[in-house]
Amino acid sequence: MATFALCTRFLPHLRHPGLYPRTYQFRNVPSINRAQHTHTHTHTPRKPTRLKLPPILSLFVAVSGLIYYAATLHISPQPKTLNPQTFTEYILTSKTPVTTSPPSHTAIFSLRPVHHPSQPLPFSEGILSVQIKQPQLQIARSYTPLPSSTTGEDDGALRFLVKREPGGEMTGYLFSLGVEDRLFLRGPTVEYIFPPAGEVDKTLFIAGGTGIAPALQLAANSLAPETEILWAVRRRAETEGVMADEVERLVRKIKGKVSVRVFVDAEGGIRIQDVERGIEGGKVAVVVSGPEGFIKWVAGEKVWRGGREEQGKLGGIIRKVLERSGGEVTVFKL
Template structure:
């Protein structure tokens, strides 16, 4: 049943109090009737307050950038001494499907609060949940928000107090989360169809049928290092994923650091969603050689011309945008350093390859 504010009763009360017929009643009767109406008005005012209190309470239980709501640690997967994965479940089942709302056009994060030292840290959620029967990490299906669940891929740094605190917490522990915070928006084509994700749910699919889009998809390049890979995975795995191809370059100590995320990365490569190159420092100790491999794989930029009629999938990736995500030193090498949390001028390898401020963005 839908609650409605009982304001009509109050309006009628005042109307009756000051109507011609009311003032013509005997004084004693007017006093009695006025008292009855006033009592009713007070009751309705209390009901109005109760209604709006319920409404505010319902709104405050949905994930929001303006306030924290409680989530519990429903699963924790230790990958190695430095990396782990958390599944977070809201205590109150969420109604809003953020994966559908955000799609692949928004890169977004949430903030987790460490109450002991009163600091917050941003993490990029992934549309993944642990299958209770198979005990495996699975993508959240289209049309579902998993009741608000999401996964976080976290690395413990020496000075990363929040990450180390998260790792110490037991299963079932409650933490405070707020969001979403949109960091970057990709162009959105109104009326475009969603891209098929069936291969994420059926390992036996050998190939995916070509989607018949309304507009020609655009390709992007992403240069990621460490946990920065989650920004790429978010828009590749979400409901209505990136329609074009992603030119993805991933630098890490070892690809095994991804743990249960590793199969998703290679699935995306197998089904042609990404043009993947993985650079593992454990297999190539020479920094100069690793940088040369990145340099050799950087494409030249292509001008973005806006929506155009669909002509079929691009045979090779033709990126119109480059996104860079990783440690500060990595960002500086690829695209020039960020300055005081601002973008700063474009530099590094991308500038040398002809990329500019107009088609490069450095993610935090």
Template structure:
């Protein structure tokens, strides 16, 4: 879903209720307020909305002429719109590359709450990052530069209406390369929101299969379940190419296992050349040498753990919970059907059943990853549609979800 233009969407609210600061019909110039190092090839971006009367940003947004009432009214509209979006399901916005006039859809990360632990500091400017010799799609790109002064970005307090994104830098990705190249406080043109997948109130359990930055929609679902009265059970199976994408992440099944170099030990072998091509063909790369020092915790892992704390503390717990498993290509720990199947079964080995539509399997990530697990989407009537369930999930859930699990491809 990330990086794919989506033009035919279900709108989250009626046309006359859209905020003047964010709407699906026209692009609004936001400001890039913060860029945080996430991994050697990805970053976290924070965009901030303009004040209602200064959408042109002629003066950098410092001296707009709004009255206080107009400012509060515009921000109030935006807060209402975003709160409604967070309650509905998985949603996205489009970001435009102004020179090429192309747009791509990106999934916002849940807002930082007062109970969220602070984002770990980025590597200092003295950190040496070597260029990967990987055969992956990022092989020809320089690594993402660590932030020179981490304290300068942490000094910017988050706002409820900020839009945060987890974006990988791709060789052929015009939008991702553009975002990684522009300086802080630059204008970024945004429109939306667009509803990608509604999570109705009767959905009680979701198994989410994520590849790379496809983890963002899973975080939205975790936030939604933590917000709503009924809660919900969410299992996230996150497949990464390199350990630095999920550094510090401890799988629930390995917590406390203390296996040297494994997900539960707190120390991880360094990333080695790897690619989705290796992953998809199920060929195992040579294992990397062991590491002698622990790594920093990924900010995405920090956010996932914060969401886990919120959902696990829900009034309906333990019925409501967030279970996270990490799979790292470079460590020969691949996400395979058996890893998914165990979460679709009861303790006695029988497949979970229940009210129709109460259980979902969601797949999100690069196109090849989604196709492998659930089969390709189809084009019908001039728009992209789900199509039947294929890939590995066809045997697990059935072509039409007749085994009790509805499958959705993002």
């Protein structure tokens, strides 16, 4: 979430499917969190035996091989359902502004896949994002699916809370689309792996603006016994209308596990005491998500090193709180 200027140009020649064996990718996740399985396999080489074939039979074998190769080119097409390598087709089913009065800069986009997915997305692993393509400019940007609004069968539908950026290349395109228009998505990427059961007593999620989308996704799926969300917004209207419904629905669904507090900038925003109270008592995983400036103010800035975005030093309000009162805390900047 951190970089609103992040831009992924397509490099199709580097995206050979064989190079990406996973059905989803990981980003910004310390490798220590990932299970590594290595197998050692000993093998005694056998003496090679050479097969001698008559010339006519060799020709037959070669031609059959060519025919098989040509045929398999047609029977192994690109996957049709969401995958990290290729873009798959979705249809925009609705585009609902968060509020109409006053008109809001944010809207919830609902998408349905053209091809029914064979398996659900791994929401229980961690916070997932997917990329949406802007076909004219050949760019893609990441967006965070909101938790599912249905309790029935998973039909692969995805919903996104998107803020329209003035002059934004992708959001200008998204907001210009109409219902029934086609979009192209790839992913998912796991942006943050949930701590295993029993590892934390609570998650404190500090979200700015559309950073509420990963906060709700985490609250709906993580194993932490409690999630407290501090949601900072420029205008209260961003938390009303369909977003108020969204938050209320989740709070009802996972009763007692999640609380959401709204902080409006003009009314003072998030204060140091709010963060202090949030990390009191037990082991707390703090996750921060929102625009670059917000992340810097809350937890210090993320840094780019060797073409990769890294966590950077802990700073901002959280550092001040920990220096003042201590605490058993891990911090992750999305």
